[in-house]
Each structure stands twice: as C-alpha cells, then as structure tokens.
Amino acid sequence: MEQLLLRHSGGETPIDFAPDLVADPAPLLRHLPAGARLRIVTDSNVAPLHAVALAGRLRGAGREVSLSVLPAGEEHKTLATASALLDELLTGGIRRDDRVVAVGGGVVGDVAGFAAALALRGVPCVQVPTTLLAMVDSAVGGKTGVDHATGKNRIGVFSQPSAVVVAPAFLGTLPAREVTAGLAEMVKSAMLAGEAEVEGVGGWLAAGRPAPALGLRIREAVALKVRIVESDEREAGPRRVLNLGHTLGHALEAATGYTRLRHGEAVAWGLLFALRLSASLGILPAAEEARLSSLVRSVGPLPGIADLDWKSLLPLLRLDKKAGAAGVAFVLLEAPGRPRVVLDPPPERLAEAYEAVRSGIF
Amino acid sequence: MEQLLLRHSGGETPIDFAPDLVADPAPLLRHLPAGARLRIVTDSNVAPLHAVALAGRLRGAGREVSLSVLPAGEEHKTLATASALLDELLTGGIRRDDRVVAVGGGVVGDVAGFAAALALRGVPCVQVPTTLLAMVDSAVGGKTGVDHATGKNRIGVFSQPSAVVVAPAFLGTLPAREVTAGLAEMVKSAMLAGEAEVEGVGGWLAAGRPAPALGLRIREAVALKVRIVESDEREAGPRRVLNLGHTLGHALEAATGYTRLRHGEAVAWGLLFALRLSASLGILPAAEEARLSSLVRSVGPLPGIADLDWKSLLPLLRLDKKAGAAGVAFVLLEAPGRPRVVLDPPPERLAEAYEAVRSGIF
Numbered sequence: 205m206e207q208l209l210l211r212h213s214g215g216e217t218p219i220d221f222a223p224d225l226v227a228d229p230a231p232l233l234r235h236l237p238a239g240a241r242l243r244i245v246t247d248s249n250v251a252p253l254h255a256v257a258l259a260g261r262l263r264g265a266g267r268e269v270s271l272s273v274l275p276a277g278e279e280h281k282t283l284a285t286a287s288a289l290l291d292e293l294l295t296g297g298i299r300r301d302d303r304v305v306a307v308g309g310g311v312v313g314d315v316a317g318f319a320a321a322l323a324l325r326g327v328p329c330v331q332v333p334t335t336l337l338a339m340v341d342s343a344v345g346g347k348t349g350v351d352h353a354t355g356k357n358r359i360g361v362f363s364q365p366s367a368v369v370v371a372p373a374f375l376g377t378l379p380a381r382e383v384t385a386g387l388a389e390m391v392k393s394a395m396l397a398g399e400a401e402v403e404g405v406g407g408w409l410a411a412g413r414p415a416p417a418l419g420l421r422i423r424e425a426v427a428l429k430v431r432i433v434e435s436d437e438r439e440a441g442p443r444r445v446l447n448l449g450h451t452l453g454h455a456l457e458a459a460t461g462y463t464r465l466r467h468g469e470a471v472a473w474g475l476l477f478a479l480r481l482s483a484s485l486g487i488l489p490a491a492e493e494a495r496l497s498s499l500v501r502s503v504g505p506l507p508g509i510a511d512l513d514w515k516s517l518l519p520l521l522r523l524d525k526k527a528g529a530a531g532v533a534f535v536l537l538e539a540p541g542r543p544r545v546v547l548d549p550p551p552e553r554l555a556e557a558y559e560a561v562r563s564g565i566f
Numbered sequence: 567m568e569q570l571l572l573r574h575s576g577g578e579t580p581i582d583f584a585p586d587l588v589a590d591p592a593p594l595l596r597h598l599p600a601g602a603r604l605r606i607v608t609d610s611n612v613a614p615l616h617a618v619a620l621a622g623r624l625r626g627a628g629r630e631v632s633l634s635v636l637p638a639g640e641e642h643k644t645l646a647t648a649s650a651l652l653d654e655l656l657t658g659g660i661r662r663d664d665r666v667v668a669v670g671g672g673v674v675g676d677v678a679g680f681a682a683a684l685a686l687r688g689v690p691c692v693q694v695p696t697t698l699l700a701m702v703d704s705a706v707g708g709k710t711g712v713d714h715a716t717g718k719n720r721i722g723v724f725s726q727p728s729a730v731v732v733a734p735a736f737l738g739t740l741p742a743r744e745v746t747a748g749l750a751e752m753v754k755s756a757m758l759a760g761e762a763e764v765e766g767v768g769g770w771l772a773a774g775r776p777a778p779a780l781g782l783r784i785r786e787a788v789a790l791k792v793r794i795v796e797s798d799e800r801e802a803g804p805r806r807v808l809n810l811g812h813t814l815g816h817a818l819e820a821a822t823g824y825t826r827l828r829h830g831e832a833v834a835w836g837l838l839f840a841l842r843l844s845a846s847l848g849i850l851p852a853a854e855e856a857r858l859s860s861l862v863r864s865v866g867p868l869p870g871i872a873d874l875d876w877k878s879l880l881p882l883l884r885l886d887k888k889a890g891a892a893g894v895a896f897v898l899l900e901a902p903g904r905p906r907v908v909l910d911p912p913p914e915r916l917a918e919a920y921e922a923v924r925s926g927i928f
Contacts, residue, residue, distance in 0.1 A: 214800070294720055295716055323721065358656055361725075363723075
C-alpha cells in the first residue's frame, strides 16, 4: 500500500504499510540507517509473541540489536518506567545516530517515544505498532509520554517518530478486547472524517470485518490523523477534534484506576456520551445520534460503567490537559466530518447525557 | 536596553533587559498574561535572597503566585528532582495557560524548563536568570534537562522559554566563584564572536570589570547566542561551536563527580585546552594562543585539576552527547570569530595538550 507522509516542524515522517515484518523486515530496514545500532523497546506481552522474532530477523540482516522489555500494562505507563528505560538506553551507550524501535501497543509506543525524545535530547524513534489502536491512532502524531497520579498522559512531549511501519500481521495475536478498543478509535476517526468513511467502516463492521479490507480501513484512519496533525502539530486548535470521546473517556479511565477499561473502550463510552450531548444541545439530529451510536456499539461489548456516578467524574473532567482558565472543552458532532468544540456546556445537560449513557445496555 | 528576539521553530522568544526586577517587576509582568497563575521555581539558595521577594512583588501586583523550592546544587540536577517538581506542578493543578517562572542559576533554569516542557506536554516557562552564567548562556537557547549517572545533561528536551528577562541586580549577591564561572562563558562567547568582542571583554576585565558596562557585556554575549541558536535550533551543525571548551569541560566535571568544579570553571579549563590544541595542530598562531589564554586566565582563580590524568578522562570524552559513530568532535579556534570543528584529533596531541594545561598555574 502506498506510503503516507506526515510533514511537521522537524521534517517529515514516512508511514509505510507492510503485510508482515517478521516474514519480511525489508520495509522496516529501509528506515534504519546502516550505521545505526537498534534498541527495540517492547513489553512483556509482545516480546515472546513478536519482538524477539523481529529482533532475530534484524540481526539476521546484519544489524546490531538490543532489547528492552517493559512490564506490560497501562499501570506501568509511569515516569518510573520511563526512567528505568532511560537508564538502559544511556548505560547502553546509545548515540544520537542510533535508533529506538518501539514494538508494541500504545503504552510501549508512548513510553519508548518519550524516553527516546529525552535521551541525549533526542534519539530518533521508529514506531512499529502491534495493536489496532496503536496503528490507527497512537503511533502517528508525535504524542509521547506517561501517566501521572493526577491523570493520563500528563507528563510528556511532542516528538515525531522518524518513521512508522504498520504491519497488520501483528494483529493475529490480538485479544478481542484490544480489537474492540482499536475499532472504537477507528469509528471515532470515521466520524471525524466524513460520511463516506462512516459508511465505509459501518459496512465493514456489519459484514463481520472481512480481513482483506482491514489494511484499507487502517490506512483510512491514519490518513485522517496525518491530515489533522499536519494542520496543528502542537494541538493549539484543530487537532483537539481528535479528542472526540476522550474528555469523558479519560475521566472514566481515571475513575476506575486505569484497570477496568482499556483506553479504546473508555473512548467508546465517551463517543456515546458526545453523541448524546450533541443531540441534547440540538447540534446533532436525533436520527443521526441513533445511527452513529449504533455504529459505536457495533465495535463490540464494553465493560459497564453503571456504578460510576457523574459527581465522582466531574473533578476528573476538570483535570483534562486541554482545560484552561476558561473551562472544559468538549468535542461534539454536527454530522460526520463536522466536529464542533463547545466550551463548558450547561452542567445539567452534561449530567443528563451521562445518566442516559451509563445505564445503556451494550 | 533594547529587547532581543530569538526566532525559532515554535515562534519567537523575547529577551528583555531590566535593571532590578524586585524594585520594579513591570518588565517581567509584561510577559505574564493576566489570567495566568504563576509558579515560581527556584532553589534553596536563591529563595531567601531573591525569589521570595520577587514572589511578594508579583502578589502585590495582584497575581496568583505559588513557589517551588528545589534543593540547591548540581548534584540535585536529576530526574528525581524533576519528577518531584512535576508532582508539585500537577497536583497543584497547573494548566497550559499558566506560567512557570524559573528564578535562579543554570540548574534551576534547566530543571524548571524541563519540568515545564513535560507537564501537560508543555506549560510556557519564563526564564529569570540570577547568575552570570545563566544570563549569558543557559537561560537562552531552549536546552533543558537533567544530569544522569552516565554524564551531564544526558536527559532533556529542546524547549524554548516563552520569554527571558535579564536583570543584573540579582548579581549583587553572587559568590566570587559563580562570577568567575560566568565570566568564563562570557569569554568563550567573545572568542566565538570576533576580535571586537574579544577586545571589548578583555579591556573590561583588565579595567576591573566596571559595573556600568556589565549590562552591555551580558547583552553582547546573549546577542551572539541568539544568532547561533537561530541558525541551528536543534544543534544539527553550527550550534555545536557553542561547545568550545565544553567537551573537555564536561569530562572534567564528570571525573570530579560534579562537586569540585563549577560548570563555568570546567569550561575555563576546557578553553585553555582548546587553545593549546588549536596551536598544537597549527590551526592557531602561538602568539594568539598566548593572548587568548591570558584572557581566559583573567576571569579569576580556578580549582586545580593537576591530579586528574588523561587516561581517566578519555572514556568520559567518548560519552559526549554529540559523539556519533564517527568519533568525538572538538571545537577549536583559528582566530576570534573563526571556530573550526575537528573530528578525532590525533590521540597523542590530545594527551599532550591536556598535560600542558593541567599542570598550569592559574
């Protein structure tokens, strides 16, 4: 599939699509200069499934490869984990012309990209996402970082990867919940992109997600993200629309200690909430709310949130990174492809919309 | 004194010169938007001398001010200190439209700038340097970060301050060794700038550093730095010349555990070494070496390094952040204003130059 190119303040990031990097690592090797030593960063889940095999293939191609294995799980996405990784990179004698290669899901990509950005004030990082969520969202766009006791991703930097290589073969081992989480971000992306994309992903989900079209669906989501990030690398304005479903999503994750809900699952709840709120404020027609909510529900079953009341979420919403002195901004939807940012909607509407959503049967 | 403007990839940083911010904080207030809450970051030395008084003046001007006090000293320039500061910023509820105000020397500026860059992926930071070294060097240019067991400043990011305000009144309380350290960077700057600057700073030092010209001398050094950083924000090439004296300097600091030598003192030794090596390689005429070395010596007495042998420094040189697969680069001098980067000079010349310098009486 044709390469995408993300132009940014520091140059440009090529995004390549390759069927299977373990079978044929050439599309990855192309982004790893001959003299560069390679530090693969992965986690304890992905190491035995893919990363060790990939390291072997790269060594077989004559490359010098070392491996850092992070503990798996969002609960380890901390400054302490990044600090331990930095210790490994620096005591391993990493140089600015080496490459960090992040092989894993969103947590691995965020932590590896963050540590690479900080080591020697910047060692280039190649992102090799192994989950659907990372492929369609987190591996592209240069957001790196870790969580903090006060909220998700509250410590980090914008640092664009030197390249991204998307290889759907990695998805063969992905647990069902991770697939659901990735599909939620894919649906978000389609709703931001436009009617054609909504119909495309909707038809594909309804048809039981036929495998041959998976690559195309991923590329479609990545292409949208590239377009939006190029328009606003540092999230000063337009890029905020990518947070559709995320303001509530982040609060739900925080309220449940980052254990009950995967990020994409929380975003799915957040999308339902955003659609409900959009309709409640008269921004989105009721029929469209029904159609799009049903699209969101078609991603798969979600862990319930009926026990979380609005009052407990409210202070967590106010902690949103994008919150300024002016208040909390919500990304709402007028129609597919027409997001609208609304600052501090009426509190009673927020509460109503949440009540309507949390008790919903998924 | 007229404002300088540093243009960079993220916009532009105004650099203002004001006599005394505690007497009149207006030149600082101008860079702090009305709605922004202010988090002054300082250290345990500067807090009682200046920062608490400055906080009082800003509160008097109706601003919401909180204070974070770091433990003083290069030995605390660590990821652990930055992490503790991040905890304070985030649990304090900092927002992206607030301002971090770094009030202190190089360590405070580097750590505060680093933590501000990481908090919420970037809270603007205003640099208010209180040491000569920070005024002429570290507060300008966007290098932020912390030290690591493997070397100085090995963890960090490029993040330009939103403004810099240079107020020489802070220097009234500066210990003599800190003055010497700052003068060493000032002399480095003059040697990189050209003959006029070398004569300017040389005459001023010879005349006993008359106070009225101090502001001008600082501005001259800052103006050079602005010019070089604008030409090469990320240190891909031209900016490396600012490392004149620093390759050996960093190794000396590391070899003595960052306790014996202040950064500027180490740089002074590094400048003498660079001049000796330049002459030894036939790049710099012997008479010029003598004249410029005497200028370096006029900054003040330095702690000795006679007990440090070349063999123990060599592995530390190889750890230089700018070292690539190709080797270690030294910035040498052909004449004032004409630096030249030399990759891996002959090992015996390096050793000879160091031997000649380390036994020198200061």
